Ligand code: HEC
């Protein structure tokens with residue numbers, strides 16, 4: 384099971400030895416069941432019958448938002464909370480469920496004709512490291528036109544977004560890729576109750592807008608309430624969860640290994656100088672202190688994902704959607720492909736439209752007429768890898 388991650392701290396020494404010697408077949412479902420029983424599979428909680436057989440499983444945040452350092456074997460090691468599992472193919476796992484009817488029923492609130500086969504195709508379109516949290520609110524599975532700098536760069540692109548690196552977030556105001564939802568604590572309650580179906584309470588009147596959220600409005604997903612406070616398993620945990628998340632610092636890159644320090648020093652000058660990145664990604668927070676969101680027009684990209692989140696109000700009092708100035712601390716992990724399969728490395732921006740940091744820099748150079756030389760672009764990339 385190469386795409387789920389195994390926490391070596393939960394394994395008895397004998398099992399670790401056997402794994403190191405290659406004596407355990409990790410593709411064998413019996414082994415998977417054993418590992419779940421040991422609570423070693425990140426984010427997967429098993430419920431077992433008296434006779435030891437597995438009755439059901441539940442998922443926690445860690446299935447997407449934690450990974451391991453591979454210190455024992457590929458995908459097996461010490462856990463690193465907050466770092467995304469970019470190997471995990473959430474859509475493929477969901478698509479393999481024997482009964483998709485609950486998902487079909489939900490999506491039919493937006494599209495009455497949708498079939499299980501179509502839902503399966505949507506789930507399979509996501510690919511590793513991505514998930515579409517908004518699909519279950521608006522039913523919008525594909526971005527009809529991905530546009531970068533006035534050029535159509537893709538059609539019918541899956542609406543799934545990259546699982547973000549949830550470390551180094553303290554001090555950020557708006558969260559998620561669009562910033563349109565709210566804070567870490569807002570999103571935690573939403574995911575725990577509306578996505579992972581934990582027993583809890585979630586309130587958001589903005590979901591009652593049937594034009595933007597045809598599913599959420601009909602299913603009343605903004606009004607989920609547990610009448611007996613003692614049965615609410617989520618609300619009492621929101622405080623501690625938020626503290627923990629905000630206490631996770633970004634991983635630190637190693638000079639000379641993860642980046643070239645001399646080039647990074649030159650890139651630092653460019654970042655706050657000629658390339659003007661610091662105007663939005665404000666050092667050392669890497670986002671704006673305050674309202675950290677920009678319109679699609681400002682970013683010169685399409686507004687598909689931005690429009691899926693609730694609007695804020697612009698200076699003229701009109702509804703405005705945007706993208707959050709994304710955190711850059713620890714971005715080297717994705718560029719270098721650390722703690723992930725080689726094929727899953729890279730991917731930047733909410734929909735992963737840029738494969739490498741150089742692609743990102745080339746695009747900024749074109750979008751904002753920065754006239755960076757090849758050497759300057761290289762130096763800027765080395766600087767980004769040093770954050
Ligand atoms: C199936 C994979 C998956 C699971 C499970 C999951 N998340 Fe996420 N998480 C994502 C994705 C994808 C995003 C980006 C959402 C967006 O902006 O569209 C995200 C974003 C976030 C963010 C915003 C981070 C930032 O950079 O601002 C927080 C906080 C978060 N999730 C917390 C949680 C919590 C708490 C849980 C468990 C209750 C959870 N997530 C479960 C996939 C997941």
Ligand code: HEC
Pocket residue numbers: 560658659660661662663664676677681682706707708709710711714730731732733734740743744747748763767
């Ligand atoms: C006008 C504000 C603005 C400026 C200027 C800006 N950025 Fe960004 N940056 C953003 C926003 C907003 C996003 C998120 C875009 C998205 O999700 O689609 C982002 C995303 C990124 C990402 C991807 C982060 C990730 O996790 O995938 C990188 C890397 C980045 N910017 C680097 C730079 C560099 C380098 C410069 C200067 C050449 C720069 N930015 C200038 C606002 C800005």
